[in-house]
Each structure stands twice: as structure tokens, then as C-alpha cells.
Amino acid sequence: MKFAYYPGCSLKGTGRAYEKSLLNLFKALDIELIEIPDWNCCGATFYMSINEEKGLFMTARNLSIAQNMGLDIVAPCSACYLNLLKAVNAIEEGDEVGRKILKALEYANISFDPTYIPEIRHPLEILVDTYGVKKLVKKQVVSLDHLNIVPYYGCLIVRPYTRFDHHTYPTKMDFLFESLGTRVISDYPLKTRCCGGTLTGTIEEIGLELNYLLLKEAIRRGGNVIATICPLCHFNLEMFQDKIERAYGKRYGIPILYFTHIVGKAIGLTDHEIGIDNLLYKPLWGETKREVV
Amino acid sequence: MEEIRPKIKFEQQLKRDFSYKVAETLWGKNVFTCIQCGNCSGVCPTSIYMDYTPRRIVAMVREGLKEDVLKSTTIWLCSSCYSCTAHCPQGIKITDVMYGLKRMAIEEGYYPKNFPIPILAKDFYDMVRENGRITEFVLATKLLIKTGMRRVMAYMPVGMNLWRTGRTSLKKEQISNKGRKELKKLMAFQGGVGR
Secondary structure, eight states: OOOEEOOOOHHHHHHHHHHHHHHHHHHHTTTTEEEOOOOOOOOTHHHHHHHHHHHHHHHHHHHHHHHHTTTTTTOOSHHHHHHHHHHHHHHHOOOOHHHHHHHHEEEEETOOOTTSSSOOOOOOIIIIIIIIIHHHHHHHEETTTOOOOOOOSGGGSSSSSOOOSSSSOOOOOHHHHHHHHEOOTTTTTTTTTOOTTHHHHHHHHHHHHHHHHHHHHHTTOOSSSEEEEEEHHHHHHHTTHHHHHHHHHHOOOOOOOHHHHHHHHHOOTTTTTTTGGSSSSOOOOOOOEEOOO | OOOOOOSSGGGGGOHHHHHHHHHHTTTTTTGGGGOOOHHHHHHEEEEEEEESSSHHHEEEEEEEEOOOHOOSHHHHHHHOOHHHHHHHOOOOOHHHHHHHHHHHHTTTOOTTTOOOHHHHHHHHHHHHHSSSHHHHHHHHHHHHTTHHHHHHHHHHHHHHHHHHTTOOSSOOOOOOOHHHHHHHHHHOOOOOOOO
16 A cells, blocks of 8 residues: 655644654555655645635645655645645536636646546545554554543544545544454544634633633543544644643643554554654553454 | 614615625525524534624625624634534535635735734745745744733743654745745736735
């Protein structure tokens, strides 16, 4: 298996732990990721607020590079994933915006063939559907008995163009962890509730409140680890946790992991390999060696 | 005391051309089909902080209350999580409507001047246009300095946490010269609206 890897700005910055664990996990599973050379920012949510079309033009440039590589794209960041899908959707529908994207690419002399558009994939979907959970479980060498995982999907990943899971009640991550034999708080009702995104940096009160609700409910349901899928959710829940504790008079200290950390640990990667050093709250794995089935 | 002014608008004060302008766009094309069920406001995580809930914003757009809509905090508090879009029984892309209204508010100069959200959006826009990528740490620091030294101090602990875990970087993220030229050309394409 071979994919064009589109990291996005977060995975090179604050989401470094995500990139480390993803790359090492996929390497261990023999899934080859080749970084898209000279990729540019997807525009995140801000380009939509200022000039949506230009954001989509930029995204289309990445599509074109991946197309020249002849590979499908893996986008681990939720915002990148959504924007890539948005651009693909517009081009496929051939609406006003889609036609404009093609014209803009032509104007900038960027070659692009609209009849063959690379598919946009998410690492979670690749693990569960393409690689397959059965194969993954055969590779498991560590069982993680102490974990009570709260799967938190965040908002952007499942909406509104995603094809791989339900828009408001996704279950892919629950399924993945359950197959690895860990306990999962699968009735966590806030699994797709927004973490506030950049509100923690702009209007802090609102951002803190939204993240407080997420943490409080995770603890109340007996979670001892929150598994995330998005670098921004991870950033908010982890980096603002001490602020939330101070503001609401609580003690949490709950480790926030990426789903790649948990899978990586289960197949026997070391803490260093999956980038646990880059986390603020280290998880207590409570690992036991397990016979390879 | 609050300024005393009429709380009701008469029909001739409504800007119906604004309603039609929104309804003619790709993002706002079915606002007139809204049944005012309020699903959007119910699932919205930030609606309790807004001056008008999303349901009311849609109703106000339809009636043509242009200034009230474009000056509202609602459009800026939308964190674009797409809950409303996922739940709307009429298939209105409410998140995209909010984005569209933000763009209109910027274009027509209605956005709240000292509000950090549009400032961040603009900084982000300029940084990507220039370098092709974002250096997160620099972007965040710039925003905090622009919105007051008090905030820089308040965010110091977060910066320290990032530092401790080795997730800060002052290295400027940038794409190649050729890439930047391509981007510049793409940005100059005169199909788009706005700046």
C-alpha cells in the first residue's frame, strides 16, 4: 500500500506527536507514506471566512501534485481532510465554484486532469477498512488492560462530505479499540461536539467552557484516556487543561492521546517511537505482554 | 441606560435585495426553504453566547435585516463545526451561510473592529499568501500581541507547556520559490470575489 501523505501545518508544529506516531505506525504496518513535495496550506477555516474560492484554489494545487504522483492522498488533520474533500466535491459536481477552480489552475499553469481525481483518505479509515482490523489484531503484542478509552472524534472529520462514518454518531474508532481488547466508553455523548477550535485563543471563556464540558463528561463516564483524531482538539484538550482546572476548581490530568498512539503501542512500538515525549500528560499504559495469535 | 430607539422595523426599512443576494449564491441558495425548526440552534455549541441564534439569523437574512445580521457576533462566534449543516432537515448549509456572511461583513466593513477572530483570520490569510504555509507559534504570538499585552501574559503558561513538550518552533515554514510563484498566480486569478 502506498499513499501521498499530506501532513498540513499542524502536524509540522503543535501536532508533532501525531506525525511521529502516524509515520512510525504506518511504517510498522508496511503502509508507505510519501510526503507530497512542496505542499501548501489547505486554508483551514480562515480562508473560508475571507475568500473561500482562493482557499479551494490552493487546495487544488495539492490535489494536482498528488495526481502527478499517481497516488491517493492521506490527510490526517481534520481541517485539511475536510477542505480537500470540499474541493474534490466542487470539482466533481462541476458547479460554479468547481469550474472556477479548474480555470484558476489553468491560469496558473498547473496541470490537472479532472477526470481522475485522487481519493482523499483518512488514516483511521485506512487502518480499519483498507488494512483491516483482523490483520491488525494479528500484529498486536501488547494488551492495554488499564485503559478506559473515551473516543472523541471532534467535529470536522465526520462532516459534511465524509464518506466513511456517520455524521453525528461515528463508531469507527470505538470499533478499532474494542478489537484491540481495550475498554471503550462507547456511549460518550459528546463524541462529535466541537472543541471550539481556535476560540481558546480568541475568546478564551467560550473555548474553555466547551473543553471543560468535554473533559467533565469524559471523567464522569469513567474514562482515563481521551483518544482524539484531530490536532486542534488535541491541542485544546491538552494545553488548556490546567487552565480549565484552575477556572473550574477541578483536578483532571487526563492524558489526551491520538488514536495512532494507542494502536502503535498495541503493536509494540516504544513510547519514544510514537512520540509520547511530546505529550504533556503521559498515559499509564498498564501494559502486559501478550501472545501473538 | 440603553439608547431609546424603535425596536421594530417597518417593511420599507428592510433590505430585501440583501435576502435575494444571499439566496442567489451557491452557499445560501436554499435559505428561503427554512422551516424555522430550530435544530441548528439546539445543536450549536456556541449558540448560548450569540446575540442571535443561527435559526434567528436565517430568519433575519430572509426578512432583509442586513445591518443587524452583518453586525451580529453570531457570525464570528460560529466555530464552523458543521453540526447545524448535519442536522438541518431542509439541507441548508448553515455553516457555509455563516462563512458567506462573514465575507460580506468584511467586504462591507461591518465586522467588529477589535474582535480577535477577524484579526486572526486576516493574519492567517496573509501568512499563507506570503509563505504557502503557517508557522503556528508565530501566528498565535502575533495575534496575542495585536489584541493586548495582557493576553500575552495570560497565554504564557500555554506557551511554556508547548515548549516543555518540544512542540514550538520558530523556524519559518515556507514552500519553494516555484511553489510561491504558483500560489501568487492562483491568488491573482480574477474569478473570485472579495480581496
